[in-house]
Amino acid sequence: MALVLNDEQRMVKDSADGFFAEHAPVSQLRKLRDSKDPDGFDRGLWAKMAEMGFAGVAIPEQFGGAGLGMVAAGLIQEAIGRNLTISPFLSSAILSATAIARGGTEEQKAALLPKMASAELIVALAADEAARHQPNQVATKAEASGNGFKLTGAKPFVLDGHVADKLIVAARTSGADTDVAGITLFLVDPKAAGVSVKRRWMVDSRNAAEVTLDGVQVDGADMLGGLGEGFAILEAALDAGRACLAAEMLGVSAQSFDVTVDYLKQREQFGVKIGSFQALQHRAAHLFCEVELARSVTLKALTALDAGDERAPFFVALAKAKAGDVCKLATNEAVQMHGGIGMTDEYDIGFYMKRARAAAETFGDGAFHGDRLALMLNY
Amino acid sequence: MDETPELAAFRAETRAWLEANCPEEMRQPVTGDSDVCWGGRKWKFKSEAQKLWLDRMAARGWTVPEWPKAYGGGGLSKDEAKILAAEMRRIKARPPLSSFGIWMLGPALLKYGNEAQKLEHLPRIARGEVRWCQGYSEPGAGSDLAALRTSAILDGDEFVVNGQKVWTSYADRADWIFCLVRTDPAAPKHLGISFLLFDMESPGVTTSPIKLISGYSPFCQTFFDNVRVPKANLVGEPGKGWDIAKYLLTHEREMIGGMDMGSTGRDSMHQMAKKAIGTSKSGKLKDGLLRADIVRHEINAYAFGLTMERVKDEAKAGQGVGALSSMLKYYGTELNKERQELLMSIGGSDSLTWEGEDKRDGDPARTWLRSRANSIEGGTSEVQLNIIAKRVLQLPGA
Numbered sequence: 001m002a003l004v005l006n007d008e009q010r011m012v013k014d015s016a017d018g019f020f021a022e023h024a025p026v027s028q029l030r031k032l033r034d035s036k037d038p039d040g041f042d043r044g045l046w047a048k049m050a051e052m053g054f055a056g057v058a059i060p061e062q063f064g065g066a067g068l069g070m071v072a073a074g075l076i077q078e079a080i081g082r083n084l085t086i087s088p089f090l091s092s093a094i095l096s097a098t099a100i101a102r103g104g105t106e107e108q109k110a111a112l113l114p115k116m117a118s119a120e121l122i123v124a125l126a127a128d129e130a131a132r133h134q135p136n137q138v139a140t141k142a143e144a145s146g147n148g149f150k151l152t153g154a155k156p157f158v159l160d161g162h163v164a165d166k167l168i169v170a171a172r173t174s175g176a177d178t179d180v181a182g183i184t185l186f187l188v189d190p191k192a193a194g195v196s197v198k199r200r201w202m203v204d205s206r207n208a209a210e211v212t213l214d215g216v217q218v219d220g221a222d223m224l225g226g227l228g229e230g231f232a233i234l235e236a237a238l239d240a241g242r243a244c245l246a247a248e249m250l251g252v253s254a255q256s257f258d259v260t261v262d263y264l265k266q267r268e269q270f271g272v273k274i275g276s277f278q279a280l281q282h283r284a285a286h287l288f289c290e291v292e293l294a295r296s297v298t299l300k301a302l303t304a305l306d307a308g309d310e311r312a313p314f315f316v317a318l319a320k321a322k323a324g325d326v327c328k329l330a331t332n333e334a335v336q337m338h339g340g341i342g343m344t345d346e347y348d349i350g351f352y353m354k355r356a357r358a359a360a361e362t363f364g365d366g367a368f369h370g371d372r373l374a375l376m377l378n379y
Numbered sequence: 380m381d382e383t384p385e386l387a388a389f390r391a392e393t394r395a396w397l398e399a400n401c402p403e404e405m406r407q408p409v410t411g412d413s414d415v416c417w418g419g420r421k422w423k424f425k426s427e428a429q430k431l432w433l434d435r436m437a438a439r440g441w442t443v444p445e446w447p448k449a450y451g452g453g454g455l456s457k458d459e460a461k462i463l464a465a466e467m468r469r470i471k472a473r474p475p476l477s478s479f480g481i482w483m484l485g486p487a488l489l490k491y492g493n494e495a496q497k498l499e500h501l502p503r504i505a506r507g508e509v510r511w512c513q514g515y516s517e518p519g520a521g522s523d524l525a526a527l528r529t530s531a532i533l534d535g536d537e538f539v540v541n542g543q544k545v546w547t548s549y550a551d552r553a554d555w556i557f558c559l560v561r562t563d564p565a566a567p568k569h570l571g572i573s574f575l576l577f578d579m580e581s582p583g584v585t586t587s588p589i590k591l592i593s594g595y596s597p598f599c600q601t602f603f604d605n606v607r608v609p610k611a612n613l614v615g616e617p618g619k620g621w622d623i624a625k626y627l628l629t630h631e632r633e634m635i636g637g638m639d640m641g642s643t644g645r646d647s648m649h650q651m652a653k654k655a656i657g658t659s660k661s662g663k664l665k666d667g668l669l670r671a672d673i674v675r676h677e678i679n680a681y682a683f684g685l686t687m688e689r690v691k692d693e694a695k696a697g698q699g700v701g702a703l704s705s706m707l708k709y710y711g712t713e714l715n716k717e718r719q720e721l722l723m724s725i726g727g728s729d730s731l732t733w734e735g736e737d738k739r740d741g742d743p744a745r746t747w748l749r750s751r752a753n754s755i756e757g758g759t760s761e762v763q764l765n766i767i768a769k770r771v772l773q774l775p776g777a
Contacts, residue, residue: 003689004696261772276776278765284774285767289710293679296686322682370674377677379649379664 001303003296005071012057012072016079019052024085026348032086033205039163040199040207041086046119055093056117058240060101064114070240074247074302081251081359084351086206088122090244091160096123098240099168103185103225103233112166112187124164125241126155126188126211127234133364135170135234136180140213142171148219149173151186151194154212159362161209162199164190169213173228185230187222188213204358205351239316242363243301246319249327249359250298253291256334256352260284263338280337287333294319294326314376321369324360331356389459393466400435401472402428408471410739415477419510420554436475437506443481446489450497451505457695479548480504480511484557487627491574491615500555500576512579513631514544514558514601515624522762524559525568525621529603531560531575533610538562538575540583540606546756550586550599553579559624562617574620577608593748594733594741631757632708648718649673652725669724676717683710702770709763712753719750 005013024045032040049055057073059065066072073094080089093116100112100123115121130137140153151171161167167188175182190197194216200208225233261284264275274280301319304312331353335342342349360366382390405428409415416422416429424430436442439453444460446452455463467474485504488497503509520527529542540560550556555578563571579586583606588596615623649664652673656665664670690703722743723730730743754760768774 002692002695003685004692004698261774264774273775275774281768281772281774282761282764284772285709285764288767288771289706292706293682293686293710296689297682299689300685318678318681321678325678366675366678367671370671370678373678374649374664374670374674375662377647377649378662379653379658379670379673 001307003299003303005075008068009071009075012068013075013079015052016054016076017082019048019054020079020083020085023048024080024083024087026084026351029084029086029205029351030348040201040205041088041160041163045085046087049087049089050117050119054089055119056097056113058094058101059097059113059117063101063109064117065097066117070243070305071299071302073240073244074298077244077247078251078254078298081248081253081355082255084252084355088124088160088163090241090248091124091164092116092122094244095125095159095237095241096166096168099125099185099224099233099237102236103230108187108224121165122160122163123166123168124158124161124209125237126158126161126167127170127238128157128363129153129155131156133362133368134178135238136183136231137178138170138172138183139177140169140171142173142184142186142218145217148217148222149186151188151213151216151218154210156210157200158197158209158211160207161190161197161211162207164197164209166190167195167211168224169211170230170234171213175228180231182228183230183234184227185224185233186218187224188216188218192216192218202358204354206355206358235313238363239313240305242320242369243298243305243316245359245362246294246298246301246316246323249323249356250291250294252352252356252359253294253323253327253330256331256349256356257284257287257291259349260334260337267339274337283333283337287330290326290329294323297322314373317364317369317372317376320364321366321373324369325366327356328360386458386462390462390466393463394469396439397466397470397472400432401467401470402432404428405432405473405475406471407473409473413738414473416473416475416507417478417510417549417552418476418507419478419552420508421552422507422510432473433475433507440505442476442507443485443501443505446485446501446505450489451502476507478504478507478510479513480509483513483627483630484511486630487557487574487623488614490626491623493614495611496576496614509554510549510552512547512550512553512556512601514547514556516546517543518545522759524624525572527559527561527572529558529560530564531562531573531608533562534607536610538608538610538613540575540577540603540608542603544601544603545589546598547586547601548598550579550601551588551596555579556584556601557614557627559620562620566618569621570618572620572624573617574614574623575608576612576614577606581606581608583607591748592751593745595745595749597749628757629704632704632763648677648721648725651722655725655727655729669721672724673721676714676721680714680718683714686710702767705758705763705766705770708757709754709760709767713760715753716750719747723747 053066054076056065057068057076061067097116100109116123127135129139140151142149142151151169167190169186169188170183171186172182173184194214196212198210200210202208264280265273267274297319301315304315334349335353338349341347404426416433440448440451441453444453444455444463448454481504485501488500515524517527517529531538531540555576558575559572560575561571562573583604585602586599589598589600590596652664659665726743733741733744
């Protein structure tokens with residue numbers, strides 16, 4: 001597969017770039033934050049994203065989606081990154097939709113996916129338990145009870161969990177706390193007895209929830225995928241999410257880089273534009289190269305996922321690690337080159353640095369994915 | 380994959396031909412410069428197989444697969460050339476011929492040479508009969524290459540060349556030189572330069588090797604004392620040599636940047652580390668901090684390799700980023716330097732050997748030292764960053 005966008009993908013890119021710049025610029029994030037919006041995102045925007053086909057981009061056509069695949073999803077999330085748009089795109093349209101499409105029965109897919117594509121239903125993934133991402137660490141217990149299970153445990157980092165209509169919970173049906181086998185996924189109603197959802201405001205003005213499960217009764221029919229076989233589904237969902245996060249971080253990197261280069265051409269000190277200083281020119285030129293590398297690895301990961309390439313997890317790990325490192329560098333350099341104004345809340349560039357940190361940490365940072373890569377290469 | 384029937388047929392034919400014609404010896408990994416075939420009048424083949432492989436590939440034009448057949452090339456399309464390269468990688472076939480003629484002069488002649496020059500020089504490059512060297516840098520013209528002073532004054536039908544070049548790679552083994560000379564001393568410095576070809580056996584040419592920190596002497600000083608060169612050997616128009624020089628430098632930069640990245644038949648760094656250091660029960664390399672350094676390096680090496688792949692695909696689709704060769708040159712050479720540092724660390728005291736009974740004994744240390752030049756030759760890393768700042772970012776005063 002060539003590492004270049006085809007015509008259909010270029011159209012998605014053009015429409016996503018235009019849409020988010022017009023309907024969801026950084027000023028919207030600022031407004032949501034300053035008003036302490038009860039939802040933390042704009043439901044009107046999310047409905048528009050569904051109309052555009054974005055919410056169903058990764059959902060197959062027979063279940064009401066656009067079925068455009070991961071390269072298209074990545075292009076949308078890259079535009080999201082450029083504009084720091086807040087929406088349940090990652091949590092519901094990518095992570096949860098992938099898990100359901102991969103692990104769900106025909107009934108589950110028919111019941112959930114069309115509503116997710118039309119933005120009527122938000123589904124959040126409740127998987128992580130460790131503060132540093134380790135998806136096989138699942139201590140939440142699912143014990144046989146009646147014709148189903150009773151779930152007990154805590155999920156401290158459920159993206160968009162505070163607005164979710166449904167949760168996908170990873171729980172342990174057998175094995176020790178870090179075993180890959182014995183993890184089972186369940187569809188859980190957040191309003192069910194024993195579920196408590198506590199909203200967490202985060203540094204990047206996005207929201208997660210701390211979800212606790214205290215003997216929550218679920219039906220056997222609420223199992224997503226086979227008993228004890230949830231990890232493969234979870235990994236597929238996480239890899240889709242990680243690749244899209246790499247795309248978002250590419251957008252964050254590219255936008256903060258562009259804004260910074262513009263600033264270097266405007267700001268004057270010592271009677272000249274600061275962009276004429278070689279110390280800054282070389283750092284900017286280096287950053288240009290790094291952003292290009294991040295673009296290549298991201299496109300490769302998304303392309304490999306679409307192609308069903310067996311090496312896709314390798315390229316996803318590569319993309320998440322590299323794009324994360326580049327994003328942190330790009331946004332830190334952006335603040336430094338903006339000088340004092342870069343430290344002010346009034347100026348947008350700080351938002352980019354906050355998002356970079358959060359996106360890099362989410363679902364594995366450079367150290368996590370570097371280790372994963374090395375193990376895939378047998379060292 | 381979406382290969383057309385024509386390309387699939389080409390792949391099958393190519394595979395069968397390579398299988399039948401690539402000698403077994405030429406499918407062994409390249410372990411050092413001594414395995415590389417450079418060609419030229421003074422070339423001594425290292426083996427019968429090396430000669431046979433060159434002759435067979437040259438007869439098909441596959442030493443330069445994408446050059447037109449009329450000039451000794453294979454006349455292949457980009458897609459066909461990609462297939463040929465992939466099929467060669469598949470059987471770990473060595474390149475039949477490596478030369479500055481192929482990488483640098485050839486592309487410049489194809490673009491700027493006249494028909495007579497193309498017919499005279501390109502087939503001889505393709506067949507490995509003439510080895511070329513590059514006369515660019517001078518003692519007073521390094522990063523500021525356009526300050527060069529070697530003069531070429533027209534006298535009847537001949538130029539008379541006087542001056543001195545430095546860092547002339549393998550000048551002592553080369554047959555011909557492509558040389559930047561000043562033909563108009565009165566013109567502004569970029570506009571008085573011309574591009575001249577001449578035989579290194581011409582009276583008045585002398586070379587002397589420069590010994591480097593690696594102990595090797597891949598570079599020479601080259602002196603020209605009233606060297607007479609036919610006027611017909613001027614490529615392009617007089618005074619337009621700088622355009623050719625820049626075009627050629629982009630090829631040189633891509634070549635240096637791509638060196639050692641994804642080379643065939645080499646052990647990857649982590650494989651070498653596993654052999655040298657070993658792994659613990661978990662399968663992880665025993666030295667955790669070194670492992671982390673290797674991972675970071677390999678992430679960047681993969682990312683760089685994919686960038687090379689992407690820019691090729693984009694170029695094919697008529698898209699692309701500016702100042703590409705500067706980006707590839709800068710990033711590729713810095714990566715290679717880091718790679719050599721890590722390989723030295725992996726080898727520990729073993730990598731410190733300088734001489735021994737086996738002629739390869741000093742290779743790690745010498746290769747490490749050689750790689751220091753990567754970010755200097757062909758325009759320093761700092762010059763590449765200047766070019767990106769100016770052409771792509773359009774920063775003020777750059």
